[in-house]
Amino acid sequence: MARMEVSRDGNGVESRPSRASVGRLSLYLRRLEDLEREGSGTVSSVQLGDAVGVTDAQVRKDLAHIGSLGQPGIGYPTPELITAIRRVLGLDREWSVAVVGIGNLSRALLRYRGFPQRGFRIVALFDTDASKVGQRLDGLPIHSLDQLPEVLAECKAELGLVAVPAEAAQKVADALVAAGIRGLLNFAPAVLRLPANVNLVSVDLTVQLEQLAFLVQMSAD
Amino acid sequence: MARMEVSRDGNGVESRPSRASVGRLSLYLRRLEDLEREGSGTVSSVQLGDAVGVTDAQVRKDLAHIGSLGQPGIGYPTPELITAIRRVLGLDREWSVAVVGIGNLSRALLRYRGFPQRGFRIVALFDTDASKVGQRLDGLPIHSLDQLPEVLAECKAELGLVAVPAEAAQKVADALVAAGIRGLLNFAPAVLRLPANVNLVSVDLTVQLEQLAFLVQMSAD
DNA sequence: GGATGTGAACGACTTCACAGCG
DNA sequence: CGCTGTGAAGTCGTTCACATCC
Numbered sequence: 001m002a003r004m005e006v007s008r009d010g011n012g013v014e015s016r017p018s019r020a021s022v023g024r025l026s027l028y029l030r031r032l033e034d035l036e037r038e039g040s041g042t043v044s045s046v047q048l049g050d051a052v053g054v055t056d057a058q059v060r061k062d063l064a065h066i067g068s069l070g071q072p073g074i075g076y077p078t079p080e081l082i083t084a085i086r087r088v089l090g091l092d093r094e095w096s097v098a099v100v101g102i103g104n105l106s107r108a109l110l111r112y113r114g115f116p117q118r119g120f121r122i123v124a125l126f127d128t129d130a131s132k133v134g135q136r137l138d139g140l141p142i143h144s145l146d147q148l149p150e151v152l153a154e155c156k157a158e159l160g161l162v163a164v165p166a167e168a169a170q171k172v173a174d175a176l177v178a179a180g181i182r183g184l185l186n187f188a189p190a191v192l193r194l195p196a197n198v199n200l201v202s203v204d205l206t207v208q209l210e211q212l213a214f215l216v217q218m219s220a221d
Numbered sequence: 222m223a224r225m226e227v228s229r230d231g232n233g234v235e236s237r238p239s240r241a242s243v244g245r246l247s248l249y250l251r252r253l254e255d256l257e258r259e260g261s262g263t264v265s266s267v268q269l270g271d272a273v274g275v276t277d278a279q280v281r282k283d284l285a286h287i288g289s290l291g292q293p294g295i296g297y298p299t300p301e302l303i304t305a306i307r308r309v310l311g312l313d314r315e316w317s318v319a320v321v322g323i324g325n326l327s328r329a330l331l332r333y334r335g336f337p338q339r340g341f342r343i344v345a346l347f348d349t350d351a352s353k354v355g356q357r358l359d360g361l362p363i364h365s366l367d368q369l370p371e372v373l374a375e376c377k378a379e380l381g382l383v384a385v386p387a388e389a390a391q392k393v394a395d396a397l398v399a400a401g402i403r404g405l406l407n408f409a410p411a412v413l414r415l416p417a418n419v420n421l422v423s424v425d426l427t428v429q430l431e432q433l434a435f436l437v438q439m440s441a442d
Numbered sequence: 443g444g445a446t447g448t449g450a451a452c453g454a455c456t457t458c459a460c461a462g463c464g
Numbered sequence: 465c466g467c468t469g470t471g472a473a474g475t476c477g478t479t480c481a482c483a484t485c486c
Contacts, residue, residue, distance in 0.1 A: 016439065017435075019432070022431070022432055022435050023428050023432060026425075026427065026428040026431045026432070027412060027425075027428065030410065030427070051412065052412055053412055053414075088435070089431050089434060089435050089438075090431075090434040090435050090437065090438030090439075091431065091434060095434055103329060103332075104325045104326070104328040104329035104332060105325070105326065105329035107325040107329075108324060108325035108326035108328075108329060109426065111324075111325060112426065114410055114426070114427045115427070115430065118427060118430075118431065120430055120434075158437065159430075159433060159434070159437065182437045182440075183433045183434075183436060183437040184433075185429060185430055185433050189251065189335055191248060191272065191273055191274055193274075197440065199433060199436035199437050199440060201429050201430075201432050201433045201436070203424060203426070203429055204247075204248075205330065205333065205335070205424070206247065206251075206335040206336070206339060207244050207247040207248065208406060208422050208424055209336065209339075209341055209380075209406055209422075210243070210246075210247045210310050210311075210312065210339065211240070211243055211244060211247070211422050212380060212404045212405075212406050212420060212422045213310060213311040213312060213316055213341075213380070213404075214238075214243050214309070214310045214311050215404060215420035215422070216311065216379065216380065216403045216404040216420050217310075217311030218237065218311075219403075219418065219420055220403075
């Protein structure tokens with residue numbers, strides 16, 4: 001490929017994508033995979049922008065972060081772009097995920113085909129509920145929470161998915177961190193406190209619904 | 222730079238909270254409700270900031286959007302602040318919600334106590350699956366999708382929750398919009414296209430998980 | 443003293459506009 | 465000509481610093 005890029009002090013040529021940009025890269029990637037299936041060899045920034053709901057300039061800026069693949073007058077070569085985005089997002093490898101809290105939400109996530117498709121492999125399940133411990137779900141045994149250190153030491157999950165009630169969330173997060181997890185996807189309606197070397201993405205459904213209520217109220221002329 | 226801003230009523234210049242700010246207001250509100258339960262009559266911006274993980278200046282800016290309730294040297298009166306935030310977010314009323322796509326995700330949301338607590342009432346369920354139609358879930362009957370116009374005309378749901386596969390999402394969204402819905406919370410991994418007068422909040426789990434993968438990969442020391 | 447409210451500086455992200463290449 | 469890549473300008477949001485008030 002191109003070059004080893006770690007931004008030089010001051011004026012690096014390629015800055016790393018911003019957080020917002022990363023979200024859009026995911027969306028581009030999804031669209032690109034569809035396009036490739038449809039046999040489209042190249043895409044323009046306008047096409048991608050339309051599909052994702054952003055301007056063409058925004059698309060070009062986002063894609064500039066990952067190197068210059070575009071050909072003036074032509075567009076971007078679909079397969080190369082897919083590979084490049086996958087690499088930037090860290091999807092050119094497998095990620096193993098541990099899930100804590102086996103309720104309806106976790107079941108929904110386990111059944112969701114998008115995850116394995118993108119290289120996320122769920123490798124361990126945990127719950128405190130004694131009636132669930134020992135059962136199997138999609139071929140995986142449900143472990144008790146206090147088995148977490150041993151089980152995680154063995155299966156080496158890098159990501160943790162927290163789907164427990166708010167009261168239990170911090171405790172669970174701490175246990176996962178202690179077991180060496182590198183990142184958490186939190187669904188509990190709670191603000192988690194983690195050491196700086198552990199990454200966190202939170203999906204707070206109440207907050208999202210309240211955002212919507214706010215927007216609707218605002219747009220009530 | 223005193224630009225003419227559109228402000229509601231008489232007292233002073235209140236700009237509306239930004240989107241990001243609204244998310245934080247939700248978090249403040251949750252914390253404030255806890256504090257009130259604990260009997261705390263006033264809060265400082267430092268306390269709130271610590272609880273939510275933002276700076277005190279950020280808290281003050283956010284709260285300034287909703288009027289000046291704070292008392293220098295004292296802090297903010299908890300109950301008044303709660304009321305004010307509720308009003309700004311549109312939580313001083315009930316919202317009726319229709320849910321389309323009755324899978325594990327919807328079941329998780331139906332069971333989630335945070336929603337009714339905040340005034341979100343689920344009033345109708347829809348699914349295409351003939352084996353589900355006619356069944357009841359938490360006391361509510363599951364309707365077929367083509368009953369959507371009639372049922373929604375009667376129960377007057379203002380918000381729609383889309384929890385169907387990506388392929389069906391746009392069609393469902395269109396149906397909800399046609400039925401007069403004012404806002405959508407979308408869980409399908411798809412970019413929806415809606416008329417400007419219908420609000421949209423999307424929760425794309427794949428995107429979130431990919432964000433996490435990116436962050437973890439980036440922080441690989 | 444302790445805490446708010448807020449201009450001003452700062453930084454991050456987006457849009458614009460256009461040079462330049464295929 | 466169409467489309468990319470990118471400085472420049474613009475916009476938005478956050479942090480700072482401090483006057484102000486209890």
